[in-house]
Amino acid sequence: MPRATREYGREAEHLWGVSLRRQLAEQVWLALRFGFDADVYYRYRLYLLGDLRDAVLFIPTPTNVALRHRVRGVLGYDVSIGDKRQFAERCCEEGLPTAPIVAEFDGGDVRWGPSAEGGVERLPARDLFSKPADDLGGAGAARWVWDGAGYVGEDGERLAAADLVAHLQTLSQGQPHVLQPRLVNVPDLDALSPGTLATVRVITAKGPGSDPEHVGSFLRMAMKDQPVDNFDQGGLAAPVDAETGRLGPAIRKDLRFAARDYDRHPTTGHAIVGARVPQWEEVLALALEAHRTLTDVSVVGWDVAVTTSGVVLVEANTAPDARFQQTGLRPLGTTAYARVYLDVLDAG
Template sequence: MLSAGSRLRRRARSAVRHLRQRAVRAKQSPSTPYRRRAPTSDLERLLELYERTFGSVDNDPSMSTYAKVRRAASEVRKFVKATGQYGGTVRRISGVPLRSQLVGQIYVKTKYRLEPDEFYRFRLYESENRTVAGSFLRGLVDARMRDMVIRSMNVDPASLDDKLGFFAVCKKNGIDTIDVVASFANGDVVWYSRDARPPARDLFAKPAQGVGGHGIEFWTHEGGVYTSQEGVELTAEVLVDHLAALSESTDYLLQPRLRNHPALAVLSSGGLCTVRVVTAMEGPRSEPEVLVTVLRMAASSSTVDNFGEGGLAAPVDPATGVLGPAVKKALAEAAVDFTVHPTTGHPIEGSRVPLWDEVTALARRAHQAFPHLLVVGWDIAVTTEGVVVVEGNSRPGSNLSQQPGARPLGLTSLPGIYLRALQRGPG
């Protein structure tokens, strides 16, 4: 009896033979003229603009039918590989047969040009998600159109990338954020506290230009000594020397370490949870609009909530702050719904982010302090000391925005916001 993998490979070979036979027949007949209906939605207009600007191999009017079919045949192998890697987990959890997954990948690639990783990331093997498959923004499309908008508006997003400058703007505009104790650059230190020394409390150090949680350090204070996650104990003076030495290669910031609000502490393995709130603001006189709300949580032994570093992400109802089931970014686990936290055992689904109205209000006020930016992803923490902005991201990732809860960006007002910004240009 053939194994499931052997049956899948046999079906794939049969599909390739069929496509090749079609290619041979198509080679003998002229290619039909390329036609498409006029776009009717902002998303369709955005995708048409993308194709006119960057081109599309999948829908190239100059490509013959024979070439298109040959290309499709070569891509079947990619679909088979993805099905072999992730299909077994999907079949076990959702009950979708491997053959249906293979056919589904071919369908969404042909109709919407979505790749196998997007098929599994957004769970397009589920009929409910398949009906809105065309509304998911591909990562490359979102990134290229966003950068195109930034160039068209002639704005510099560096005000968010420079964490020290970001802190200064927030303080100037009364935006609650995490205090900076000191900054370190080229071996020198600049103090922002009156005592000009590390305070007697837990501390957090991070690169001033870092992303993704890389290079961060946690220091627990007890008995006049600061202890790292690895168990290294340093006095205040030695800690300053240590951070000054690190700053010889990259600038560092020293900040107080904040703790999760009790309602969120049970949803983390120790790291600070943050709510990603994506807002859009179409000019200084407009009101910021909330587009996406997602809660990120640290899992396992991780001390960071970063989605790309094994953290969990759960969709948040923008009106109520209630959580849906969480997911992980890794495709090998993308089919799994985490209804309870894998480390703490506390329910995720149905829990509510505390002080929710304050979270969304803070995101809107923060965007008003940066009115030149069109779209920002704010990371906001709800702590024992209140609600604070951790940082802003001028290039919020489409995966984090769309994968939790399978909520397509194309169903938000984002496509229209991009188009209007391109029409307005600078200013």
């Protein structure tokens, strides 16, 4: 029996009643017909399809990467919003709400932002958040909780302001970092992502000379003690209904858990299914406006937060991973995602 079927097949059989024999037969058929591997089969639960031929509507990761490279060959590559420093500047220029930058760190140097308290080179006495300026996936992000005497990091160690600055200067020798105020969820979202900012990933697509369209959205939620909500870092993701803003069952990216639905948050027990993203209409409108004004990149994943200070843009991903098809199990071939890419290639 293939390794993938041994590792993931029994869970699918247990939860969905699909025999291992059938799983094996379907994987062979999909490999011969479409070149799909076991990752695609188990990640998108293709064993639940009524007609296996519909699997062709899902876009595997290698195909998605190839599409992006082809489109970039036509349009070029806009790096102005992928870097978190430039993203914040562009948002400010266009009047779009975003998290301010307290300081930027690059090659050991510090550049202080306008949100530094009093405009002087010292840190504000409040919770802060640092992250790599030019990376994706949430790796390297850290919370810094102000306790009245200093900033407490993920390891529980308290740093004075000067020590935190020195720490980030050292990190920036290998990779630039930004330091921002720590954003806080509105209460309705805090039970779904305890202690960690939950963001809505809104995917939008824009063809040549056209307005951006909504492709799909999902709410990202952290598990216990995670500093970030990122899907790549083990967090949960639940699809958002475009009409109502209500959530479907959450899933995890790890293939070991890909067959499971999470109707409730494993840490808090709070219901996920049926919960509504607060101010959903504003969240969607902000993502579409950002795509309209900030970039001509065809497909963008916008991270939008509903915070105690309002709805804000957190960052933009100009290379969204096709594996978000896991959320809601909606194939990209049925959305504007594939159509826009094809329109760009036809126009080029």
